[in-house]
Amino acid sequence: MGDEEKFDAVVVGAGPAGTAAAITMAKAGLQVALLERGPKPGSKNVMGGILYNHYLEEIVGEEWKQAPLERPIIEERRWLMTSEAAIGLDYKARFDAWFAEQAEKAGAMVVPETVVERLIVKNGRVVGVGTGRGDDLYAEVTIVCEGIGLGAGLLESTVINGKPLRRKLRPDEVAMAVKEIMQLDSGLIEERFNCERGEGCTVECFGDSTMGMAGFMFIYTNRDTLSVGGGALLSDFNRTLRTPNDLMEHFKQHPAVKPLLRGAETVEYLAHLIPEGGYRGIPNVSGPGYLVCGDAAMLSNPVHREGSNLAMESGRLAGETVVHAKEVGDFSERRLAEYRGRLDHSWIMADMKKYDKAVPLLEHNPQLLTKYPSVADRALDEFFRVDGTSKWDKQKKIFKMLRQEGLFKMGWDTFKAVWAMK
Numbered sequence: 001m002g003d004e005e006k007f008d009a010v011v012v013g014a015g016p017a018g019t020a021a022a023i024t025m026a027k028a029g030l031q032v033a034l035l036e037r038g039p040k041p042g043s044k045n046v047m048g049g050i051l052y053n054h055y056l057e058e059i060v061g062e063e064w065k066q067a068p069l070e071r072p073i074i075e076e077r078r079w080l081m082t083s084e085a086a087i088g089l090d091y092k093a094r095f096d097a098w099f100a101e102q103a104e105k106a107g108a109m110v111v112p113e114t115v116v117e118r119l120i121v122k123n124g125r126v127v128g129v130g131t132g133r134g135d136d137l138y139a140e141v142t143i144v145c146e147g148i149g150l151g152a153g154l155l156e157s158t159v160i161n162g163k164p165l166r167r168k169l170r171p172d173e174v175a176m177a178v179k180e181i182m183q184l185d186s187g188l189i190e191e192r193f194n195c196e197r198g199e200g201c202t203v204e205c206f207g208d209s210t211m212g213m214a215g216f217m218f219i220y221t222n223r224d225t226l227s228v229g230g231g232a233l234l235s236d237f238n239r240t241l242r243t244p245n246d247l248m249e250h251f252k253q254h255p256a257v258k259p260l261l262r263g264a265e266t267v268e269y270l271a272h273l274i275p276e277g278g279y280r281g282i283p284n285v286s287g288p289g290y291l292v293c294g295d296a297a298m299l300s301n302p303v304h305r306e307g308s309n310l311a312m313e314s315g316r317l318a319g320e321t322v323v324h325a326k327e328v329g330d331f332s333e334r335r336l337a338e339y340r341g342r343l344d345h346s347w348i349m350a351d352m353k354k355y356d357k358a359v360p361l362l363e364h365n366p367q368l369l370t371k372y373p374s375v376a377d378r379a380l381d382e383f384f385r386v387d388g389t390s391k392w393d394k395q396k397k398i399f400k401m402l403r404q405e406g407l408f409k410m411g412w413d414t415f416k417a418v419w420a421m422k
């Protein structure tokens with residue numbers, strides 16, 4: 001990479017967002033560099049994960065069928081857990097690597113093992129990036145798709161007109177997610193999860209599974225591994241003094257989960273942050289010389305545990321914005337702001353607005369995840385237990401129990417929760 005090289009666009013980060021942006025622009029014939037700090041794209045990816053192929057198809061067309069996906073998910077199960085009962089594709093690194101190959105095929109220059117150390121700002125405009133290799137790369141537009149990490153990223157550390165490109169995130173705006181990959185014979189996976197050969201399912205657990213913190217735990221079936229993980233808001237970890245490791249161990253020991261994992265061996269352990277700031281947490285997604293996509297732009301939908309779809313779609317829209325800017329020969333801040341308009345008219349912002357209140361509601365009402373599932377479990381247990389009591393007496397007993405627990409408040413809280421997530 002020479003000092004004088006100037007690209008139409010430099011993309012920072014070869015996750016789903018950056019790669020989608022690079023493919024979109026390279027397909028339109030633009031000069032694009034896609035820089036990734038990992039030894040290969042995806043090596044830093046921690047996703048669970050479920051991917052909806054629709055968005056992938058929009059970017060790479062029929063090629064999506066060649067993606068190294070794991071089992072097709074035929075069933076999504078949700079468990080509301082109490083401490084004793086459960087009422088009730090992993091694609092990780094290999095996908096990102098395949099996806100980045102599609103960017104290369106489309107004509108983008110993909111450069112792994114390259115840390116972008118800073119955004120270069122000249123006269124109040126981002127004009128390129130400085131890399132750990134000592135090279136400076138210049139571009140009409142820099143697309144920041146760095147995800148979110150524990151330390152200050154490029155957006156927080158770059159200042160234009162006295163203001164950082166993104167303010168420091170609060171602990172109640174990010175979840176700490178952990179994931180273990182556990183090796184298990186594929187036949188055992190099918191037997192234990194009641195799946196046909198080659199098919200898979202997802203199990204998502206709420207309630208006691210997160211020890212009263214706002215979040216959820218999951219098990220996803222892969223070919224011969226399970227992805228077991230979950231997460232909770234950083235503010236909840238701070239408040240409860242629990243660690244992500246406590247959360248994992250608690251979940252793995254749950255009587256409904258333990259038999260599913262018996263004999264499975266942990267081969268990988270990963271931790272990562274997930275943005276949960278909602279619509280109001282979205283920073284400026286465009287500015288002079290730059291655009292921001294995916295997790296870095298806080299685009300994620302915790303209710304539907306979607307992040308990569310929003311990342312790919314926002315990357316595609318950012319790519320299209322730059323293609324248009326190139327067509328009209330105008331890379332001004334105003335022209336780049338078209339990206340925000342494209343986002344506003346997409347399903348992304350519709351979803352971000354819809355679930356804006358969901359995370360704060362769970363954070364401020366921990367009883368929804370702890371006390372209420374337990375009360376519901378006791379009520380159901382009482383109702384279905386055959387013990388010689390008449391059903392009328394059982395109903396009276398349940399009603400009395402619910403009244404003691406605060407029936408009106410329970411009903412109101414539940415209504416608010418359903419309303420926030422509907």
Ligand SMILES: Cc1cc2nc3c(=O)[nH]c(=O)nc-3n(C[C@H](O)[C@H](O)[C@H](O)COP(=O)(O)OP(=O)(O)OC[C@H]3O[C@@H](n4cnc5c(N)ncnc54)[C@H](O)[C@@H]3O)c2cc1C
Nearest residue numbers: 013015016017037047048049050116147294295307308311
């Ligand atoms: C445990 C877990 C489970 C998840 N499950 C799901 C799921 O089931 N479905 C779903 O849709 N989403 C899921 N997600 C969310 C999903 O992984 C993210 O939303 C998605 O990966 C965001 O894509 P991105 O491209 O914005 O960022 P990332 O995937 O984080 O990619 C950012 C890339 O930038 C690189 N980078 C960062 N800084 C630099 C730098 N300075 N220089 C060069 N390169 C840099 C990183 O190495 C990385 O490759 C899950 C996340 C976690 C943590």
